[in-house]
Amino acid sequence: MPLDLVPTLSDLIAIPSVNPMGRDVEGPEYLEYRVTDYLEKLFQNHGFRYKRYVVSPKRDNILIRVDGDLTPPEKGGPLVLLEAHQDTVPVEGMTIDPWTPTVRDGRIYGRGSCDIKGGMTAMLGAMARLREEQPRNRPTVVLACVVNEEFGFTGATDLTKLWAAGAKPDDLVPKRPDVCVVAEPTSLDVVVAHKGTMRWRIHTHGRASHSSQPHLGDNAVYKMARVLLALEQYAKEVCPTLGSHPLVGKATLSVGLIRGGISVNTVPDRSTIEICRRVLPGEKAADARQKVIDWLSAREELQPILGAVEHEPAFISGFSLSDEKNGALAARLGEVSQRITGRGKRIGVPYGTDASRIAAADVPSVVFGPGSIDQAHTCDEWLPLDELPQAAEVLYEFCRSWS
Numbered sequence: 001m002p003l004d005l006v007p008t009l010s011d012l013i014a015i016p017s018v019n020p021m022g023r024d025v026e027g028p029e030y031l032e033y034r035v036t037d038y039l040e041k042l043f044q045n046h047g048f049r050y051k052r053y054v055v056s057p058k059r060d061n062i063l064i065r066v067d068g069d070l071t072p073p074e075k076g077g078p079l080v081l082l083e084a085h086q087d088t089v090p091v092e093g094m095t096i097d098p099w100t101p102t103v104r105d106g107r108i109y110g111r112g113s114c115d116i117k118g119g120m121t122a123m124l125g126a127m128a129r130l131r132e133e134q135p136r137n138r139p140t141v142v143l144a145c146v147v148n149e150e151f152g153f154t155g156a157t158d159l160t161k162l163w164a165a166g167a168k169p170d171d172l173v174p175k176r177p178d179v180c181v182v183a184e185p186t187s188l189d190v191v192v193a194h195k196g197t198m199r200w201r202i203h204t205h206g207r208a209s210h211s212s213q214p215h216l217g218d219n220a221v222y223k224m225a226r227v228l229l230a231l232e233q234y235a236k237e238v239c240p241t242l243g244s245h246p247l248v249g250k251a252t253l254s255v256g257l258i259r260g261g262i263s264v265n266t267v268p269d270r271s272t273i274e275i276c277r278r279v280l281p282g283e284k285a286a287d288a289r290q291k292v293i294d295w296l297s298a299r300e301e302l303q304p305i306l307g308a309v310e311h312e313p314a315f316i317s318g319f320s321l322s323d324e325k326n327g328a329l330a331a332r333l334g335e336v337s338q339r340i341t342g343r344g345k346r347i348g349v350p351y352g353t354d355a356s357r358i359a360a361a362d363v364p365s366v367v368f369g370p371g372s373i374d375q376a377h378t379c380d381e382w383l384p385l386d387e388l389p390q391a392a393e394v395l396y397e398f399c400r401s402w403s
Contacts, residue, residue: 001046003128005121005388006108010101011038012117013110019087019150022315029099032086032147033058039086039145046128051172055158059147065172066130068138070403074174078139078403081177081363082127082395083156083354084120085149088112095379107382115376118383118391119183119369120145125392126399135400142173149354152316156354160361179329179402180363181395182355185371188341188387188394190334192327192366193247193348196279196320196356198289201272201312202227204305208269217267221260223305224271230299231255231275234292242291245280247323247348252278253292278350281322289314319356323348326364333368336398341390349373368394 015038016029028034036052039062043050048064055061071077088111091098098111108118127143146155161167163176184191204224209217235253242251253275260271277292279285293311296302302309323330323346330346337344351373355365370387 001128002132003046003125005125005392006103006385008042008124009108009113009118009121009383009388012121013101013108013112014099016099017087017112018090019148021090021151029091031058033060035086036060036062036145042124046131048127048131049172053158055147055155059155061144061146061155061159063142063144063172064127065140065142066127068140069134069136070139073140076175079173079175079177080139080141080399080402081173081180081358082123082141082143082183082399083146083159083180083358084116084123084143084183085146085155085354086120087148087150088115088117089150089377093379094381103385106385108385109380109382111381113383114185114371114381115373116183116185116369118371118388119185122370122388122391123183123395125389126395129392129396130399137403138400139178139403141399142177146354153318153354153357156357160358163361176361177363180355180358180365181333181398182353182358182365182367183369184353184367185373185376185383186347186349186367186369187372188337188343188368188370188390189345189347190330190337190366190368191321191349191353191355192323192330192346193245193281194321194352194356194367195248195281195350196283196285197316197318197352198277198279198285198314199274199316200289200314201274203310203312204271205308205310206267206269209267211265211267214267217269220268220271220308223308224258224260224273226302226305227296227309228255228258228273230296230302231292234295238295243280243283245282245348248280248350251280251283251288252350279320281320283320285314285317285319318352319360321353321356321359321365321367326359326366329364330366332402333366333394333398337368337394340394340397
C-alpha cells in the first residue's frame with residue numbers, strides 16, 4: 001500500500017522525541033520511544049520486515065528491509081542503507097506549538113518537520129514504493145531509524161556494530177552496506193563533506209566565601225573570564241591558520257555554555273564552560289582538543305591560574321565526513337536529483353551528521369534530504385511541502401537502480 005507522505009509526517013511531528021542534550025530531565029516529551037512505537041506499528045501495517053535494537057533505556061534503533069531481486073546480501077549481493085534519526089532538539093523558545101503540525105502557505109510547521117522527520121518520511125515513502133512496486137534489477141535496501149543523533153551519535157555508532165569485524169551476522173544487515181544515504185535537510189543537494197565536532201568542558205576552581213568578604217574567597221568566575229578571553233583570541237586568530245577544506249571552509253571554535261556560582265551573595269568556587277571545536281576532514285578530533293589545551297597552557301597571562309584550570313575528557317567526539325571515498329555514490333544520487341528536481345550539486349556543510357560515523361565504518365556515505373538547514377532548530381521550524389515528494393521520488397529512483 002502506498003504511504004501518504006504529509007499525513008505520515010504530521011503524525012511524526014505530533015509525537016515528541018526531544019533529545020535531553022545531556023540534561024537530567026524527565027517527561028513524556030523526552031527520548032525517542034514513542035516515535036519508535038509509532039514506526040513499529042506503521043511497519044506492521046505495511047508488512048515490512050523489521051527489527052528493534054536497544055541502544056539504551058527507551059532508545060531503540062528500528063530497521064526495516066526490502067529485499068531486492070538481485071543476489072541477496074547474504075551471498076554478497078548489493079545492500080543499500082538509508083538512515084534517519086528519530087530525535088529532535090528541545091523546544092524552548094519556539095514561537096509555534098511544536099507538536100501541532102500546521103500546513104500553511106506551502107509549508108508544514110512543527111519541531112522536527114525539517115530536522116529530520118521530513119527526511120525520514122521521504123525515506124519511508126521510498127521504501128513503501130520499493131516494496132509495493134518491486135521494480136526489476138533492484139538491490140536489497142535497509143532503512144535504519146536511529147536514536148540520539150543530536151547529542152552523541154550513539155544510535156549510528158550502535159548501528160555500525162552490525163557489520164563490524166567479528167560481529168554475529170544480523171538477519172537484516174548480514175554484511176557491510178555498499179553505500180549509505182543519511183537524511184538531513186540539504187535542499188535536495190548532496191552533501192559529500194562536513195566538519196566533525198569535539199566538545200569538552202573546562203572548569204576553573206576557587207574558594208567560596210561570603211560576598212561581603214570577597215577577599216576571603218577566590219573567585220572562580222574571574223579566573224574563567226581570563227580563560228574566555230584567551231579562547232576568544234584562539235578562535236579569531238589561531239583557528240583561521242589551521243588549514244581549510246574547499247567545501248567546508250576553516251576550523252572554528254566557540255564557547256556555547258557557561259555556569260558558575262550558587263548565589264549572588266557567595267563568591268563562586270567553581271565555574272564551567274563548554275567548548276565546541278569544529279574539526280575539518282582530515283583533522284583528528286583528539287589532536288584538535290590537545291592543541292587548544294597546549295595553547296592555553298603556554299599563555300603568559302594564564303600562568304598564575306593554570307593550577308586552577310581543569311579540562312574534562314571530551315563528552316562528544318564526532319567524526320568529520322570526507323569526500324575522498326563517496327564520489328561514485330554522490331555522482332549517481334546527484335544525477336537522479338538533478339533529473340527529478342533540478343538540484344543535486346555536491347556541497348560541503350559546517351555541521352555534523354551520522355554520515356561521518358557510518359563512513360568511519362567503511363561505508364561510502366552522503367547526506368541528502370528535503371528542507372534547508374536554515375530552518376532546522378529554529379523557533380518556527382518548517383519544511384517546504386513541495387520538496388517532500390521530490391525527495392521521496394529521488395530516493396526511490398536511486399535505490400531501485402543502484403547495483
